Amino acid sequence: MLITNIRAHHVRIPYDSGVASFRQGASAISALDTVVVEVSTDAGITGWGDAFAYVCPRTTCTAVEEMIAPQARGLEVPDAAGIPAFMEQIQRNLHLFGRYGITMFAISGLDIALWDLAAKVKGVPLHRLMGETRRARIPAYASLLRIGTPKLIAGECEAALRLGYSAIKLHETTTPAVFAAREAIGGGVPLMVDMNCPLDGATAIAFAHACQAAAPMFLEEPVWPPEDFVTLAEVRAKGGLDIAAGENACTVHQFRQMMTAGAVSFAQPSVIKVGGITEFLKVAALADELGVGVVPHSPYFGPGFLATLHLMSLRPDGFIEVFYMKRAACLWRGRIDVDANGSIEVPQGPGLGYEPDKEVMEQYRVS
Structure with missing residues (x-):
């Protein structure tokens, strides 16, 4: 089973926090920005991941699409035992962009999606x-x-x-x-x-x-x-x-x-x-x-x-x-x-x- 595509979806859901506030610098945040990572396969099975993106969703989306997708598209989907080596290689390939922050957020999204796929292939919940x-x-x-x-x-x-x-x-x-x-x-x-x-x-x-x-x-x-x-x-x-x-x-x-x-x-x-x-x-x-x-x-x-x-x-x-x-x-x-x-x-x-x-x-x- 091959990875055919990796997409980043920017989803912004408003919220009401009542008397509380969520601020980043001078800006109040009134919606949750989520970057949902979709990993498609030639078997028609989809894995879903999540890359941190509270105030940088467009940047995280770009990292997924420009750094992560080219690294993984066309490769064999690893099973659970193979995911750590698969992800370590991607970390090695991208280390010059940093071992912290946006690069790791995007890597996290792919990793979660691969575990979702691995469990779906086995037909079991992830925890099992x-x-x-x-x-x-x-x-x-x-x-x-x-x-x-x-x-x-x-x-x-x-x-x-x-x-x-x-x-x-x-x-x-x-x-x-x-x-x-x-x-x-x-x-x-x-x-x-x-x-x-x-x-x-x-x-x-x-x-x-x-x-x-x-x-x-x-x-x-x-x-x-x-x-x-x-x-x-x-x-x-x-x-x-x-x-x-x-x-x-x-x-x-x-x-x-x-x-x-x-x-x-x-x-x-x-x-x-x-x-x-x-x-x-x-x-x-x-x-x-x-x-x-x-x-x-x-x-x-x-x-x-x-x-x-x-x-x-x-x-x-x-x-x-x-x-x-x-x-x-x-x-x-x-x-x-x-x-x-x-x-x-x-x-x-x-x-x-x-x-x-x-x-x-x-x-x-x-x-």
């Missing part, structure tokens, strides 16, 4: 192809966007719990925000604090100490720059709280640097950024070897989210991250919504389990 399934449902946490005002934060936390979410993550950088959330959700609900890399080491240590009474499960990326693993390890050692990081890391090699530096209690690979399922599996194996937890970065709603569900079904514990927002539409017709018990069912169909809704793709396609 990858290993022993331990969970049929994955608990979800509500990943709140930046709000700022403690009273409004408390209200959103309470609303998320009413919808069934079993844990909360903030994107806040002040102690009043953290304590407002804790007071709203009570002591038994896990609370995570994502800071998005704002602080130097000394300030991060002080912030960690100031937050201890609120008992966050972890502080996520408190330090700038995110690849300063030495300083991050110091914050972990001296701040008195667990540290999580990894959404900005690509390939298992960078995660090895992070983990061996003692920088993290929890690794957070993002399947649509790290290099796909292949690299995610390597990161998870390394984390297990070194005694580091795995809490993936997954605030997206394309094929990468389905892939993350399958990957987390192989693990005995851990959450999946869900952006707390109301979307105008869903590629999977509501099948990935959080249930009343705060979890999401792992798809059981062949491959990723679901095919993207073509009507939704066409309605929200950006030419």
Whole structure:
């Protein structure tokens, strides 16, 4: 079976995040941009992937079509055992364009699509192809966007719990925000604090100490720059709280640097950024070897989210991250919504389990 074509589809679905906001620089973001990667074969079987693209969808689409497609078009579709070598060769061929960022985002999209194809050829769900399934449902946490005002934060936390979410993550950088959330959700609900890399080491240590009474499960990326693993390890050692990081890391090699530096209690690979399922599996194996937890970065709603569900079904514990927002539409017709018990069912169909809704793709396609 040969790869006949690789296409990148830019899909933009508006959302409503209520009192929260999602900003990149000076711009507010009001829609989710997804680059869905379609891999066609001469057998008529299609694989679907996902390449990270929040504010760079056209750039990611170009990377898929100009860098990735020429590398893979016309080649034999690998089986599951052959995907790692197939993808390593593509990484080698494209390494001069960088081992991080857009190149790896595009590589991730192809990798996910190849795993989807491999499982479809076998007629099994992806998780069965990858290993022993331990969970049929994955608990979800509500990943709140930046709000700022403690009273409004408390209200959103309470609303998320009413919808069934079993844990909360903030994107806040002040102690009043953290304590407002804790007071709203009570002591038994896990609370995570994502800071998005704002602080130097000394300030991060002080912030960690100031937050201890609120008992966050972890502080996520408190330090700038995110690849300063030495300083991050110091914050972990001296701040008195667990540290999580990894959404900005690509390939298992960078995660090895992070983990061996003692920088993290929890690794957070993002399947649509790290290099796909292949690299995610390597990161998870390394984390297990070194005694580091795995809490993936997954605030997206394309094929990468389905892939993350399958990957987390192989693990005995851990959450999946869900952006707390109301979307105008869903590629999977509501099948990935959080249930009343705060979890999401792992798809059981062949491959990723679901095919993207073509009507939704066409309605929200950006030419």
